Amino acid sequence: MHTVQPKRLLDLTLGSALLILTAPLLAAAACAAALHRPPGGAFARELKSGLHGCPFTVRSLRTRRLRLDLLSRLPHVVRGEMSLVGPAALAPGDPRADAPWRQSVRPGLTGPAQLARARRSTLPWDEPELLDLHYVEHHWIGLDLAVLLHTVPAVCRRHRPDDRRPGDPVQPVLRVT
Numbered sequence: 213m214h215t216v217q218p219k220r221l222l223d224l225t226l227g228s229a230l231l232i233l234t235a236p237l238l239a240a241a242a243c244a245a246a247l248h249r250p251p252g253g254a255f256a257r258e259l260k261s262g263l264h265g266c267p268f269t270v271r272s273l274r275t276r277r278l279r280l281d282l283l284s285r286l287p288h289v290v291r292g293e294m295s296l297v298g299p300a301a302l303a304p305g306d307p308r309a310d311a312p313w314r315q316s317v318r319p320g321l322t323g324p325a326q327l328a329r330a331r332r333s334t335l336p337w338d339e340p341e342l343l344d345l346h347y348v349e350h351h352w353i354g355l356d357l358a359v360l361l362h363t364v365p366a367v368c369r370r371h372r373p374d375d376r377r378p379g380d381p382v383q384p385v386l387r388v389t
Contacts, residue, residue, distance in 0.1 A: 218353045223296050226360075227289035234283045241273055241280050250274050255284070260301040261309040263318045268293045270301060279367045285321055295320045297356040299344035308341060313348045322363040323347055330366040 216224070245254035255271045262268050270293075273284035288294040294301065298320025302309040309315075320326075324347050325340035347355070 219295065219351070219356060220292070222353060222356060223289050223292075227286050227296060230283070231286040231290060234286070238273065238280060238284055241275055242284075245274055256281075259304060260319060261304045261306070261315070262293050262301070263315065265304075265309070265315045267304045270294075282321055282367070289321065292318070294318055296322065297347075297351075297359045298323050299348060300326055300340075313345055317348050317351070322359060324359060327359060327363055327366055330363070 242254050252274075254274055256274050258270045258272070259267055260270050268288070270285060270288060272281045275281055285294060289296055295318040298317050299314055300323060301319035302314070323344060325343040328340065328343060
């Protein structure tokens with residue numbers, strides 16, 4: 213008898229629920245994108261390296277509004293090509309994609325490295341890779357739930373002029389008098 217791992221069960225249940233809830237919005241956005249006839253169609257296609265290094269094609273809606281591009285990848289989670297949480301999906305030719313630790317898990321829609329980028333963290337160039345490695349070495353269902361809970365506000369947060377951290381560059385303000 214085949215048992216389903218807790219992480220895969222989370223991906224299936226939450227991924228399916230999110231897909232069902234967002235399907236009308238995704239369908240409307242796909243129709244709107246198709247009407248605008250972007251070059252290459254409404255969906256972008258990228259070859260990525262998945263579990264055990266197996267390549268698969270990621271299809272994403274060609275829009276960044278409301279992070280619909282991210283939600284449009286939910287079918288990959290339900291099919292088992294991706295996970296809700298994991299290291300970023302890399303192209304098969306990327307040398308980082310060949311790391312055995314990276315090939316031991318499914319790439320994720322979100323993860324600690326993606327979350328740090330969404331929060332506009334000033335990470336050194338190699339820290340996203342270290343965050344991904346740390347996640348792979350220490351992942352468990354509680355960490356996945358924590359990352360998912362922190363992803364929602366990070367993605368939905370609006371960047372206001374007064375929403376700056378120490379060290380962020382000051383944006384000039386134009387005043388018309």
